[in-house]
Amino acid sequence: MVKIPPYLKKGDLIGITCSSSKMELQAANYAAEVLTSWGYRVHLGITVGTSFHNFSAPDELRLEELQDMLDDPEIKAIIFGRGGYGMVCIIDKLDFSTFRKHPKWLCGYSDVTTLHAHVQRRYRIPTLHSLMCSGITPETVDNEYVHSLAAALKGKTYRYTATAHPLNREGKAEGILVGGNLSILANLSGTASQIDTKGKILLLEDIGEYRYNIDRLMYNLKRAGWLDKLAGLVVGAFVDGKETATPFGQTEYEIINNLVKDYDYPVCFGFPSGHQDANYALKLGMKHELKIGAKTVLKEI
Numbered sequence: 001m002v003k004i005p006p007y008l009k010k011g012d013l014i015g016i017t018c019s020s021s022k023m024e025l026q027a028a029n030y031a032a033e034v035l036t037s038w039g040y041r042v043h044l045g046i047t048v049g050t051s052f053h054n055f056s057a058p059d060e061l062r063l064e065e066l067q068d069m070l071d072d073p074e075i076k077a078i079i080f081g082r083g084g085y086g087m088v089c090i091i092d093k094l095d096f097s098t099f100r101k102h103p104k105w106l107c108g109y110s111d112v113t114t115l116h117a118h119v120q121r122r123y124r125i126p127t128l129h130s131l132m133c134s135g136i137t138p139e140t141v142d143n144e145y146v147h148s149l150a151a152a153l154k155g156k157t158y159r160y161t162a163t164a165h166p167l168n169r170e171g172k173a174e175g176i177l178v179g180g181n182l183s184i185l186a187n188l189s190g191t192a193s194q195i196d197t198k199g200k201i202l203l204l205e206d207i208g209e210y211r212y213n214i215d216r217l218m219y220n221l222k223r224a225g226w227l228d229k230l231a232g233l234v235v236g237a238f239v240d241g242k243e244t245a246t247p248f249g250q251t252e253y254e255i256i257n258n259l260v261k262d263y264d265y266p267v268c269f270g271f272p273s274g275h276q277d278a279n280y281a282l283k284l285g286m287k288h289e290l291k292i293g294a295k296t297v298l299k300e301i
């Protein structure tokens with residue numbers, strides 16, 4: 001049975017931690033000010049604004065802080081500072097026993113996909129695939145995507161639309177929304193964090209990958225059975241793609257389209273999710289309806 005974390009009320013406490021790569025303190029402080037303006041209290045963790053090589057801090061410190069925030073009954077949501085790399089280094093050492101009894105919203109994307117997938121597979125507790133503190137800036141603070149995070153934290157249901165894409169496969173599907181960053185999901189294949197995608201709507205996005213590697217990652221999902229019995233597929237942004245000296249010959253969307261052409265479920269491309277400003281807050285682990293026609297509609301039901 002799905003156990004939905006309580007939605008936030010004014011005065012609730014939000015924790016900010018950097019469980020993966022480092023981020024600047026000034027950027028985190030700005031995001032904290034915005035969250036405060038929404039009526040919440042904010043606790044900045046000690047991993048915010050610090051650095052240890054590419055990480056915010058050594059594994060032990062990142063683990064300790066995230067564990068403390070998971071266990072703290074006063075913290076009602078955790079918004080990660082940024083993604084990068086590092087969640088996989090600590091995921092197996094986290095104790096979710098208190099979190100399972102008293103769940104809270106875990107908000108982020110990119111490297112946070114590891115945490116989303118683990119919680120979905122092991123505990124069936126919804127999480128929030130959303131922008132992080134790094135995405136709340138003076139340039140974005142008033143856009144609809146930042147507002148979507150504010151609305152999701154308060155428990156508002158949503159209905160998002162996206163323009164049609166030439167590669168879309170029209171149709172209608174219902175199912176629990178799962179997924180996130182493609183390279184992270186492929187890395188989780190065969191682990192205790194691999195999600196069950198049967199009957200689900202799968203979300204995929206990525207950044208900075210060589211196009212041949214996108215093909216390899218998609219073959220990983222296909223061979224591992226991730227793509228076989230989906231209800232539907234939502235393909236978000238694939239940005240900053242790279243090429244070798246000899247171009248691969250297909251775009252990211254063409255690669256994905258080629259790998260799912262033998263299936264009959266609806267597929268949409270270009271949904272506003274991923275490593276870009278256009279990044280809607282999406283409740284992973286909760287039921288959605290996907291309609292693909294003259295435009296794409298994804299709504300929580």
